Amino acid sequence: MDRAQAHTLEAITAAMILVSSLVFALQVTAVTPLTGSTSSQHIENQQGAVAEGLLTTAEENGTLTSTLLYWNDSEESWHGATGDGYVGGAPPTAFGAALDDALSERGVAFDLTMHYVDASGTRRSQAIVDLGEPSDHASSATRLVTLEDDDRLRAQDGSVSGTTLENASYVVGDTVPEQNLYAVVEVELVVWRI
Template sequence: MRGVKIVEIRNSQSAQMHTLEAIMAATIMVVIILFAVQATSLTPLTSSTANAHIESQMYMMGQDMLTALDYAPHGQSSALKDAIINWNGEPYVWNGTNYQSDYNKNNSLNGPIVDMLELVVVKNGIAHNVEFTYSTVSEFDGYSEYQQKLDNYYIYNGDPSDNAVIISRKVLLSDSDVKTTTKIPDIDDTTALYNIVDVKLTLWRM
């Protein structure tokens, strides 16, 4: 019986030692993981939590801006659609006072889009570009047609930084929407569809 008790004690001590070793190993692994995470967060090439939060805020702000500009009461066109239809193809640049045409310095941009940009992004020191992407129809060999996409700056304020955010919104144009001469072409004169314009808003911190 005494021998049995000695064996039980030794087995118990061995089990306790294995348990202790497992706890120590787990503790060491946790310490290593914590050290690795802290070292990674200090690496200059890693985006900080603060930058990610700012980018997220800018993205949501850009979404809200395009949503508000694309809203229209029943039977009316939105400010965004009107800006697209009335666009003459010129890129505009913020000169510190207004959006001035890059082709003709006497032309300046105005309207709800300008008011929104000045109120939300210009006053907060946020650089921005606005692009219009739309389809064109070209004739090939006189009988077959094909479409190609064109990217044109509506507002250009320089090349975006690596932390820029891009928000896009598609605007459908029908024949009934276009009542004046516009830079946007009609891609299908056999239907009521005029064109689809992808509005891309790029925001970044200066």
């Protein structure tokens, strides 16, 4: 009988230690709705891969450059955009349609920004699409695009116009006037779940 009581006492003591350890562990760890999880990290990685894929594909098929050249020279902005770029959605270009298909229709917001260095050597940014402030869990991808003096701007219907970059009032100035190279710009696509 003494032996049975000793085993019972041991079991109760072990259970109390185990429960105390669990309570301590739960108090030390704060879990909130905003706590990152492996599933949210997976979603961020997926969105980053989609952004990278969109920029790579658009660069390869030429739709990224043609979107950069979708410039209204007389208004000194992209066709139909505000001074802050397109604030209601993607530009009405082939690349814009790809952005809508891959992102907007799936509840993913995005910003598309062009970064460049001006004549004084200062890094500047120009919004092409500005759909709001990215969340803390946003992902981004970038691509360098080379523009040349003889690249032609696009008309509002998307057709090639007669105005070349060297003769336009483009957002970026000619960085190398003595060569055919006009400028190298960095295009950044930031994506986040709404």
